[in-house]
Amino acid sequence: EVQLVESGGGLVQPGGSLRIFCAASGFTFSNYNMNWVRQTPGKGLEWVSYISTGSGTIYYADSVKGRFTISRDNAKNSLYLQMNSLRAEDTAIYYCARAIRWPDYWGQGTLVTVSS
Amino acid sequence: EIVMTQSPATLSVSPGERATLSCRASQSVNNNLAWYQQKPGQAPRLLIYGASTRATDTPARFSGSGSGTEFTLTINSLQSEDFAVYYCQQYINWPRTFGQGTKVEI
Numbered sequence: 001e002v003q004l005v006e007s008g009g010g011l012v013q014p015g016g017s018l019r020i021f022c023a024a025s026g027f028t029f030s031n032y033n034m035n036w037v038r039q040t041p042g043k044g045l046e047w048v049s050y051i052s053t054g055s056g057t058i059y060y061a062d063s064v065k066g067r068f069t070i071s072r073d074n075a076k077n078s079l080y081l082q083m084n085s086l087r088a089e090d091t092a093i094y095y096c097a098r099a100i101r102w103p104d105y106w107g108q109g110t111l112v113t114v115s116s
Numbered sequence: 117e118i119v120m121t122q123s124p125a126t127l128s129v130s131p132g133e134r135a136t137l138s139c140r141a142s143q144s145v146n147n148n149l150a151w152y153q154q155k156p157g158q159a160p161r162l163l164i165y166g167a168s169t170r171a172t173d174t175p176a177r178f179s180g181s182g183s184g185t186e187f188t189l190t191i192n193s194l195q196s197e198d199f200a201v202y203y204c205q206q207y208i209n210w211p212r213t214f215g216q217g218t219k220v221e222i
Contacts, residue, residue, distance in 0.1 A: 035212075045152075045160065045203055047212040059210045095159055102150040102207045104171065106159040 002026040002105045004096050009110030016086050020110050022079035022096030030054075030074035033099040036081050038092035039109070046092075049081065050099070064090075086114045118142050118206050122215035129220060131194055137218045139187040139204035148208035151180055151189045154217075155200045163202075164189065191220070 008020035022034070036048040049070040050059040058070055069082040079096050091114045097103035119142040129135045139149070147167040152160040162171045164180035167187055177192040191198055199222060204215040 044216045045205075045214040047205075047214070050210070050212075061211050101148070102162070102165045102205065103160075104162045104165070106161070108159050 002098065004098065004105060004107030006094060006096055006107045006110035009094065009112045011113045011115065012086055013116050014086060014088060014114055016114070017082070017084045018086065018112060020081045020083070020094055020112065022107055024077045024079065024096075024098070027098070029072075029077040034070075034072060034079045035097045035099050035103055036070060036079075037095045037097055037103065037106070038090075038112075039095065040092045048094070051079070083112070086112075088114050090114050117211055118145060118209050118213050120204055120206055120213050120215040122202075122204060122218045124218060125216070126219045126221060128222065129194055130222065131196055133194055135191040135194055135198075135220055137189040137191075137202055137220070139182075139189070139215050141185045141187075141206055144184045145206040145208040147183050148206055149180075149182070149187050150205045150207060151178075152203045152205065153198075153200045154203065160203065194220070 003025045005023045012018045033052050035050050038048050039045050048061050051070045067085045071080045093109040093111050095109045096107045098105045121140045123138045149167045151164040153163050154160045163174045168180045179190045181188050201217045201219045203217050
């Protein structure tokens with residue numbers, strides 16, 4: 001069974017940093033591209049970042065470019081998102097999602113709240 | 117950036133009826149379109165990819181159609197578990213973009 005479990009979310013002050021994690025199991029992690037997608041409470045979905053299987057191709061949404069860094073460790077079946085210079089508008093549930101070309105499996109998400 | 121526009125924002129239907137949801141892209145995405153279902157407190161679940169191919173475990177009452185800029189998700193004979201929010205997403209260009217969602221309610 002494919003499982004994606006996010007962790008590391010929490011409350012952080014504006015301007016602060018946070019690193020969130022996604023642990024994958026039930027499939028060959030190194031064979032799949034991965035994404036981070038976020039959802040503001042009560043609002044819609046916003047794609048955040050993408051990383052290819054070998055980390056050779058990475059994309060970011062303009063809203064996070066220069067502040068967020070996506071990475072993965074295929075040996076540990078793990079996906080990461082380092083978030084710096086956090087803003088109130090980054091407050092959201094962050095989902096990791098496995099992708100072929102489209103996201104097919106999603107984790108349950110981790111809540112990041114940016115507030116003083 | 118490709119803007120995805122869904123209509124209507126809310127669709128009120130009764131169990132057993134048909135629901136028709138629309139998604140429009142600001143430029144052609146060919147058939148590079150997916151549909152997702154999201155229930156309260158849950159992650160999105162893939163329903164359709166390639167505009168019309170049902171994902172594993174997607175019931176046959178869900179069907180997708182369209183190509184280019186106009187797409188439709190049809191849910192035949194709505195079941196109680198189908199009341200949720202539905203999102204379309206294009207995956208032809210970066211950034212990937214989602215529609216704002218259609219809430220299907222009783």
